[in-house]
Amino acid sequence: MKRLPPLILIACILLAWEAVSRSGxxxxxxxxxxxxxxxxxxxxxxxxxxxxxxxxxxxxxxxxFALAAAxxxxxxxxxxxxxxxxxxxxxLFSGTYAVPKLALFPIFIFVFGIxxxxxxALVFLECLxxxxxxxxxxxxxxxxxxLWSAANMGASxxxxxxxxxxxxxxxxxxxxxxxxxxxxxxVVIITEMVSSADGLGYLVIYSLSSLKTDRMLAxxxxxxxxxxxxxxxxxxxxxxxxxxxxxxxxxx
Amino acid sequence: MIRFISSILAILFVGNALAxxxxxxxxxxxxxxxxxxxxxxxxxxxxxxxxxxxxxxQILFQANPERFQAFLAGELDxxxxxxxxxIFARAQGVDMKIVASICLEASGKGIFTxxxxxxxxxxxxxxxxxxxxxIAVVGIKTATDLWARAGLINAGLVPxxxxxxxxxxxxxxxxxxxxxxVSAGTFVEPFYSAEMAKGGLRTLxxxxxxxxxxxxxxxxxxxxxxxxSNPEAVRAFLSDYVAVTKYxxxxxxxxxxxxxxxxxxxxxxxAYLKTSDWKRTPDGRVNVDSLKKLAVFMHDKLQWLEKPVNxxxxxxxxxxxx
Numbered sequence: 133m134k135r136l137p138p139l140i141l142i143a144c145i146l147l148a149w150e151a152v153s154r155s156g157x158x159x160x161x162x163x164x165x166x167x168x169x170x171x172x173x174x175x176x177x178x179x180x181x182x183x184x185x186x187x188x189x190x191x192x193x194x195x196x197f198a199l200a201a202a203x204x205x206x207x208x209x210x211x212x213x214x215x216x217x218x219x220x221x222x223x224l225f226s227g228t229y230a231v232p233k234l235a236l237f238p239i240f241i242f243v244f245g246i247x248x249x250x251x252x253a254l255v256f257l258e259c260l261x262x263x264x265x266x267x268x269x270x271x272x273x274x275x276x277x278x279l280w281s282a283a284n285m286g287a288s289x290x291x292x293x294x295x296x297x298x299x300x301x302x303x304x305x306x307x308x309x310x311x312x313x314x315x316x317x318x319v320v321i322i323t324e325m326v327s328s329a330d331g332l333g334y335l336v337i338y339s340l341s342s343l344k345t346d347r348m349l350a351x352x353x354x355x356x357x358x359x360x361x362x363x364x365x366x367x368x369x370x371x372x373x374x375x376x377x378x379x380x381x382x383x384x
Numbered sequence: 385m386i387r388f389i390s391s392i393l394a395i396l397f398v399g400n401a402l403a404x405x406x407x408x409x410x411x412x413x414x415x416x417x418x419x420x421x422x423x424x425x426x427x428x429x430x431x432x433x434x435x436x437x438x439x440x441x442q443i444l445f446q447a448n449p450e451r452f453q454a455f456l457a458g459e460l461d462x463x464x465x466x467x468x469x470x471i472f473a474r475a476q477g478v479d480m481k482i483v484a485s486i487c488l489e490a491s492g493k494g495i496f497t498x499x500x501x502x503x504x505x506x507x508x509x510x511x512x513x514x515x516x517x518x519i520a521v522v523g524i525k526t527a528t529d530l531w532a533r534a535g536l537i538n539a540g541l542v543p544x545x546x547x548x549x550x551x552x553x554x555x556x557x558x559x560x561x562x563x564x565x566v567s568a569g570t571f572v573e574p575f576y577s578a579e580m581a582k583g584g585l586r587t588l589x590x591x592x593x594x595x596x597x598x599x600x601x602x603x604x605x606x607x608x609x610x611x612x613s614n615p616e617a618v619r620a621f622l623s624d625y626v627a628v629t630k631y632x633x634x635x636x637x638x639x640x641x642x643x644x645x646x647x648x649x650x651x652x653x654x655a656y657l658k659t660s661d662w663k664r665t666p667d668g669r670v671n672v673d674s675l676k677k678l679a680v681f682m683h684d685k686l687q688w689l690e691k692p693v694n695x696x697x698x699x700x701x702x703x704x705x706x
Contacts, residue, residue, distance in 0.1 A: 238553070245565055246552070341449055343472055
C-alpha cells in the first residue's frame, strides 16, 4: 500500500510521456513512444555486448566507490575524533567541495591515461567528499555518555572506537555511502560520454550521435534501474548491519 | 470618432509593417570552417538581400547532436552540418535537405585536409602499426571518426577490435599524442598549425587519403517545411551566401581579419591568417557523388546505417543561384 503512490506517480509520468509522444506537438525523434523505447530495452538485454558495456561501467563505478569508501570512512573517522586532524583537513574538504571535479577530467586523462583508471580516479574523488563529510559528522556526534561509560567499563581507546564510535557513526557512514553511490554512477557515465570507447556512457553518446533517441533512452532506463538496484542493495546491507536503527525515510 | 479612425489607421499601419517584415532564418552554426557564413553576419554590406528578403539569426552550437535536437524541437530553420550528419538524420526520417556546400575535404596546394598525426620519433611508421593502439577523434560518429575508421580499414585493421577509437577535445589531442596517451590523433586548423609549430608530430594519413576521394565536409541544410513556406527567402539567402563566398575567396585576408575583429575566431590573428583553408566552391554547389560514396561506406563498411540512404532525395540545389 505504501508503495502504491510512487507507482501511480511513475505511471502518470509514463502516460504523460506517451501523450506528448503521440500528440504530434513535438518530433517523435525527440519524444519516441514508449513502445519504441521498450523494444530497444529488449534489444539491450538480448545483446551480450550491451551487457558487457553495463558490466564495464559498473566495474569502474564500483572500483572508484570502494576506494572512496575505504579512504573516506577512515579520513572521516579521523576528522570526527581528532580536533587537530579536523582543523587540518576540514578547510581543504569544505573549501573544495563545490569544485566540479569533472572539470579536472582532462588532467586526469593525462595523469592516468584514457582507459578506466582516469574514470575510476575521478569517481574516487567525487565520492570521497560526501563520505568524508558525513562520516566525520557522525563520528563527531557520538554521545560522550556512551564514551564515558565504555571508559568506566575499562574499554581501551581501540575497543571504544570499535564498539562505540563506529557503531554510533554507522548510520552516518551509510548515509554518506548512499549519497556517494549514485554519484559514482553519474560520474562514470559522464566520463564515458566525454572520452571512452566502451561503457554505458559511450552507448548513450553513440546512440545520440545517430539520432537514435529511443536507444539512448533505453540506456538511460538501464542506468536508472542500475542506480535503483544498487541503492536498494546498499539499504538492505545497512538494515542488516545497523539493525538497531531502522531507516525511516519517505523515499525508502 | 477621430480616436476610432486613428485606431483603425494604426492597426492598418502595424499590419502593413508586419506584412513587410522579411522572415527571420534561425540558423544553427558551428565553430569551425564556416567562415563565409559567419561573414554574412559580420559584413552585412556584402549581403544586399539581408534585411529585405530575409533576416539572419545565427546561433552557435558546439556539436551536431545538439544542433539537430534544436532543429527537431522547432527552434532552428536551418544550419550547418557535416554531410554525414545529414545522412544520419535522413536515415532517421528527419525532414531536412542539403541546399549548398560550405567546404570540402580535398587535397592540393594551399588546401587543408584533416590530418591524423603521430609522434615523429614514435614506433608508428604506417597505419598498420596502430594495431593495439588508440586513435583520438573529436566525437563518436563524427566525420573525424569516419576517417579514422576508414584509414584503419584500408590498412586491414578492424576498428574497435584492433585499434580503439576514442573521443577527445581538439585542444588536448596534441599533448595526448606527445605523451603517448593515444597513438594517433585528429588535427584540424588551427590546432594543426599550432602543433606543427611545436614540432615532434608527423602526418600518418589524411581525411582524403582515408576515403580516397575529395568529399563534402560541411553543408548548409534547411528544414523541408521552411523551404516550402519561404522559398524566396532561402533563394535570397543563398544568393547572398554565394556572393559572400566569392568575396571571401577573393579577399581571404580581409575577411579573416573582419571575422577575428568581430570575435568569431579566437585564434591570434597572425596565426589565423597563416592557416591554410579548406576547399570552398565559389558557387556553393554540392558534390553529391561524394555524399553518395560516403553513405555507401557508412552502410556497407561501418554498419552505421541500418538501411541505405537515398542521397539524391536529401540534396536540393534548386535554391542556389543559377
